[in-house]
Amino acid sequence: MPENNYPxxxxxxxxxxxxxxxxxxxPISIDTMIELTANAEVDGVKFDGFDLFAADPHLxxxxxxxxxxxxxxKARAKNLEIGSLVAPVWTGTGGGSAMGSREERDQFVTQVRKACVIGKKLRDLGIRPNGVIRIDSSVDPSSWAADPAGNTKLIAQTFREACDVAADYGESLAAEGEICWGGMHGWKTMVNTLEAVDRPNIGFxxxxxxxxxxxxxxxxEDERILPKDFDWSDRATLTEGLKTVTAALRPWTIDFHVAQNDGTVFGSGSHDKTGRHCQASDPNGKLDIAVDAGHWLRDENGNLTKKIRHICWDGCMxxxxxxxxPKTWNDILGAMIKVRQQHGWYEAP
Incomplete structure (x- = not known):
């Protein structure tokens, strides 16, 4: 059997x-990020591509x-494809809160439209065979908590408008599950928001x-699964918790980031604290990367879903x-290769 070449x-x-x-x-320039990505290699295997931040100073x-x-x-010269795009929907980058004023919400949708234009042009150029446009609510959890029902309704309406725009360009929108974004900061809350959008091209x-x-x-706190003062050596309880979250969100998942976390939060620059991205080899990492990726890439019966055409490593912050x-990216690539070996498949070129 040939080696897996997907995702x-x-x-x-x-x-x-x-x-x-x-x-x-x-910041580190896009040219340098492409160079670092292209130079990584483990046992003759290299990265297939990169996902793109569609904002200055990268694009x-x-x-x-x-x-x-x-x-x-530039991507083609390094034998790299381009995948998912992050739309700069935040206040300060031209966007606005998805539950803000009409003007702010219009700015949000405008930024999604611009990202979709770029995404389609990259597809037309043959450099982007798959991928989505990534969004979030561009607002903090405490602001959302002032009126959970009303604010979820507003976020869903903004996302719905953005989905309708994205559909015009053949794009799907993936809402990022990150604890710093209001209406997306808990696993049940995230499902509620996605359900409220009610569009075929919204996903997680x-x-x-x-x-x-x-x-x-x-x-x-009311959506906590693991007990307070959880003993991280209790792998069975951790696995059951991961299964609970993935069972709820896997049906929605259309984009997937492989990453490691040590169970703490971190923020830098102007970015609010969120899940800490650890290096692949971090001894404090709480995840078994290859095993736990399988909760997202396989269904509840252990069968490959093959929904995710590419996986991305997020080394944010x-x-x-x-x-x-270079060792950082070789370690990351090595971890991703293991994910593909365990949960990938082969397709003839």
């Missing part, structure tokens, strides 16, 4: 930008055709570092000195 293995470009800036470390959301083609050419983006925090009830070390 494709992607790195993320946004760790070079998110959590960086004037109040943290300098201007208002890029013209020449700018988009230039990026596609699971990130193993973030979804682990769902089990601990950070920012949503890694320090710059860590990201500039």
């Amino acid at each position: 494709k293995l992607h790195n993320a470009s946004w760790p070079g930008v998110v959590g960086k800036g004037p109040d943290s470390e300098p 201007d959301i208002d890029s013209n055709d020449d700018g988009i083609k230039e990026l596609a050419d 983006q699971a990130d193993m570092a973030h979804t682990l925090l769902y089990l601990l009830g950070y920012n949503k 890694f320090p710059n000195d860590v990201m500039m070390q």
Whole structure:
């Protein structure tokens, strides 16, 4: 049998930008992130592509055709494809709160439209065979908590409008399950929000570092699964908790980030605290990366879903000195190869 060649293995470009800036470390350019990704290699296997932050300083959301083609050419020159795009929907990047004023919500939808335009052009250029547009609610949990029902309704309406726009470009939207985003900060809350959107092209983006925090009830104590002062050596209880969350969210999952987490929160720059992204080899990591990825990539009976055409490693808020070390990306690539070996499949080219 030939070796598994799906899902494709992607790195993320946004760790070079998110959590960086004037109040943290300098951003790392898209050229450098592409170079680091392309140079990684483990036993002859390399990354297949990268997922893209569709915002400055990596790619201007208002890029013209020449700018988009230039990026596609850079990827192609390194034998990399482009996958999912992060739409810059936040206040300060041209977007606005998904439960804010009409103007803010219109700005949110406009940013999604611009990301979809870029995504379609990259598809047309043949460099983006799969992927989604990633969004979040662009608002904090405490603001959402002032009126959970009303604010969920507003977020769902904004997402619905964004979905309708995305459909015009053949795109699907993946809402990121991250504890720092209101209406998305608990696993039951996330399901409620997705159900309220009621569009065929809305889905969930699971990130193993973030979804682990769902089990601990950070920012949503009433949805805690693991007991307080949980003993992390109790692998059986952890596994049952992971199964509970994945059973609820797997049917929605259309984008997947492989990651490690040590059970704590972290934020840098202007980014609120969220699930800490640890290095693949971190001795404090609480996840068995290859095994626990299977909860997302296989159904409740252990069968491969084959829904996820590429998986992405999210090293968000890694320090710059860590990201500039080739060993970091080789360790990550090695962990992702194990995921594909255990939960992948082969398709003839």
